[in-house]
Amino acid sequence: xxxxxxxxxxxxxxxxxxxxxxxxxxxxxxxxxxxxxxxxxxxxxxxxxxxxxxxxxxxxxxxxxxxxxxxxxxxxxxxxxxxxxxxxxxxxxxxxxxxxxxxxxxxxxxxxxxxxxxxxxxxxxxxxxxxxxxxxxxxxxxxxxxxxxxxxxxxxxxxxxxxxxxxxxxxxxxxxxxxxxxxxxxxxxxxxxxxxxxxxxxxxxxxxxxxxxxxxxxxxxxxxxxxxxxxxx
Ligand code: HEM
Numbered sequence: 001x002x003x004x005x006x007x008x009x010x011x012x013x014x015x016x017x018x019x020x021x022x023x024x025x026x027x028x029x030x031x032x033x034x035x036x037x038x039x040x041x042x043x044x045x046x047x048x049x050x051x052x053x054x055x056x057x058x059x060x061x062x063x064x065x066x067x068x069x070x071x072x073x074x075x076x077x078x079x080x081x082x083x084x085x086x087x088x089x090x091x092x093x094x095x096x097x098x099x100x101x102x103x104x105x106x107x108x109x110x111x112x113x114x115x116x117x118x119x120x121x122x123x124x125x126x127x128x129x130x131x132x133x134x135x136x137x138x139x140x141x142x143x144x145x146x147x148x149x150x151x152x153x154x155x156x157x158x159x160x161x162x163x164x165x166x167x168x169x170x171x172x173x174x175x176x177x178x179x180x181x182x183x184x185x186x187x188x189x190x191x192x193x194x195x196x197x198x199x200x201x202x203x204x205x206x207x208x209x210x211x212x213x214x215x216x217x218x219x220x221x222x223x224x225x226x227x228x229x230x231x232x233x
Contacts, residue, residue, distance in 0.1 A: 063075075092179060
């Protein structure tokens, strides 16, 4: 058996989950303990409206006020990422198929919708990811405040997205294999797959999962500790 395939399919998934949970626990511990300039309030705070919370989470109005071009790229990036996450729920569990067929769609209809939506999301995600990286490289004031980790995160994401697109548009990969693999991990009897694109994609994804708690990608978690403070007038 190929050692890389064994590591990716049977060892790294468990290590990545352990590193992720340990890292997140550590980050939350540090956030709770860090002295605050004012009274610490979690977001949403008592006086937040439901509309305000939903708007901030889904539409990024504060960023829209500050930089419209950056808002457009980053909103599209996050929206297509959310679509891809939904697509992966389908890849891993088949849950989306179950819901949509229960709602009356045919399995062929679900597959063709997934091909169109997933394919388009993958391309848009790659394009907006590249644009965000290029923006960081070419705008002098942004480049000045960027350090190595600011480049590692988008580069890693772009590599994952590109290898994911390769799986979708390249040689056929049977999605059932991912479901069997995910289920085998849950029963601690992992099966080892052989598809190279899958192995590369999953390997990079596991690096990402491990890296998230220690990187700025965790801004999605930090929002809950800062928004109420930032918005207080
Ligand atoms: C261990 C984790 C992961 C596994 C096993 C996995 C598996 C897959 C598979 C099997 C496909 C092909 C889907 C198809 O042909 O219908 C795919 C596509 C894709 N993956 Fe992943 N993936 C993982 C994590 C990620 C992550 C973390 C990202 C992005 C940050 C990502 C981004 C993509 C993209 C952009 C595509 C192409 C568009 C699409 O099919 O939705 N994947 N992935």
